[in-house]
Amino acid sequence: xxxxxxxxxxxxxxxxxxxxxxxxxxxxxxxxxxxxxxxxxxxxxxxxxxxxxxxxxxxxxxxxxxxxxxxxxxxxxxxxxxxxxxxxxxxxxxxxxxxxxxxxxxxxxxxxxxxxxxxxxxxxxxxxxxxxxxxxxxxxxxxxxxx
Ligand SMILES: [Zn+2]
Numbered sequence: 001x002x003x004x005x006x007x008x009x010x011x012x013x014x015x016x017x018x019x020x021x022x023x024x025x026x027x028x029x030x031x032x033x034x035x036x037x038x039x040x041x042x043x044x045x046x047x048x049x050x051x052x053x054x055x056x057x058x059x060x061x062x063x064x065x066x067x068x069x070x071x072x073x074x075x076x077x078x079x080x081x082x083x084x085x086x087x088x089x090x091x092x093x094x095x096x097x098x099x100x101x102x103x104x105x106x107x108x109x110x111x112x113x114x115x116x117x118x119x120x121x122x123x124x125x126x127x128x129x130x131x132x133x134x135x136x137x138x139x140x141x142x143x144x145x146x147x
Pocket of ligand 1: 060061062109111112
């Protein structure tokens with residue numbers, strides 16, 4: 001309740017403490033809708049659903065590295081699909097019962113922004129039988145390779 005500046009010294013800002021206003025100032029309205037309001041971009045409209053570029057996909061909200069191109073596969077569902085995150089601790093899961101379905105929401109573990117959903121047992125020929133169906137707009141691809 002104090003108005004004074006937090007005395008956290010040089011500790012980096014914790015993105016979990018940001019308010020909606022902070023996020024609205026940092027993100028485009030479309031990004032805000034998906035990342036902070038658990039929206040979903042239209043299938044086949046995102047930047048990365050059909051991308052094969054080698055690199056790391058980072059959280060568009062906070063920059064945490066979330067997925068690698070090696071775990072991306074073509075599910076032809078209209079969104080970037082991964083069979084695993086870069087590391088299990090990069091994401092967190094929440095049960096989502098909106099739309100009358102039981103789904104598992106995937107969020108960025110660093111800033112709690114909405115990324116998409118994870119589905120299992122769909123029969124894709126992948127090592128995990130999981131499909132992380134992630135909004136392109138929740139990600140920023142950082143391409144690797146010859147500079
Ligand atoms: Zn994040």
